[in-house]
Amino acid sequence: MIRVVLPAHLKTLAHVTGEVKLEVSGQESPVTQRRVLDALEARYPMLLGTIRDRHSGERRAFVRFYACEDDLSNSSPDAPLPERVVAGEEPFIVLGAMAGG
């Protein structure tokens, strides 16, 4: 179970209040940023295009990804996420940068 924390605007869009919990299996392939976001957008299609570009898949410029007190924004989207995120002990945090609106 992957825990995802969304920023307030995206929680409103997705009609959720707390953390989002996603089933992303790490048994056959690593749990990565791309797989988590794929699962997030599959469950909440209204978020398509709000976190990453719909076509290139690139993170939007003013969106950041944090986990386990690290900034993963510029990590490869195919890099394995930290084990504590995969284990559901820490959330994968999506947030808006301190500029951009």
Add this chain to the structure above:
Amino acid sequence: MSGVRVLVGTRKGAFVLTSDGRRGDWTVEGPHFGGWEIYHLTGSPADPNRLYASQSGGWFGQLIQRSDDGGKSWNTVGNDFAYDGDVGEHLWYDGTPRPWEFKRIWHLEPSRDDPDTVYAGAEDAALYLSTDGGAKWTELTALRTHPTGPSWQPGAGGLCLHTIILDPVHQGRIYTAISAAGAFRSDDGGASWLPINKGLRSGEIPDRDAEVGHCVHHITQHPSRPDTLFMQKHWDVMRSDDAGANWREVSGNLPSDFGFPIAVHAHEPETIYVVPIKSDSEHYPPEGKLRVYRSRTGGDEWEPLTRGLPQSDCYVNILRDAMAVDALDPCGIYFGTTGGQVYHSADDGDSWAPIVRDLPPVLSVEVQVLP
């Protein structure tokens, strides 16, 4: 008695202002989509309960919202605004080539007779069409790929397609305007486009009479006279009586012919309204006096309308999509300011009053008359 619903898009959300047909007591609802830029919020002429909103922001990009119940509830629809085929390049401010890059939807124009058909004008300039209520958007590529496209340059607000007029009489005729490319007309539903800028003269470009490159701010049309168009250009108020083939200046005695919106009276096709702004670097009214100017002669002769508007220390701007008229009699006129006021007149512009004073900066104003 009929009701009036004013749809207001602002820098930080959407607001809905409602009144009965007397237009004296108003209810303010909102913000909807708080924190987001609502470049445009508008209703379908075919179904007043069908509303569309362009919701965007620097963090999370572009969304389109749709309501089927007059704004009581909203749902996101499609936001896949892809440039179709070769993206190509236009000119940047410094004259160097730059690839087209989608930034936002400035304007939504629902069909006159089908609530599910709606056009969208984008920055960087492109025209999109949805025929399924906004679920899927298809670019009408002939405009962006017009042979003059590589020479288009952005205005100060970006290379934005901000005006879409669906001709009420000539089937398939569409007018668009792009800052700072100019005005274009299609007679075949968007399959091909003709620049219609003859008569525009712009001192900001090397060839003042160029085929394209003019910073058109807004165009309006009265449905009873579809071949007559009124334009507020960067500088100059213009009119055409031959569907844009030729333009002539009608700025007349305006204190400044710079401005953004232009509107035409609902029942008098030669009565038009503008809000003069001092200059392109001073985006506020001349002398700090907020004055709507009305011409009852289709331009050239203008009178200031001041009753109820601040006549000192007023330094707001009125943006291009932030003025609208209702279809009641007397005609109601509405406009919003960058200071967050929405003013209205219920007597053809003779007197004005604020509906609300302290909204975020107003980007767009539309009005619906409800049964």
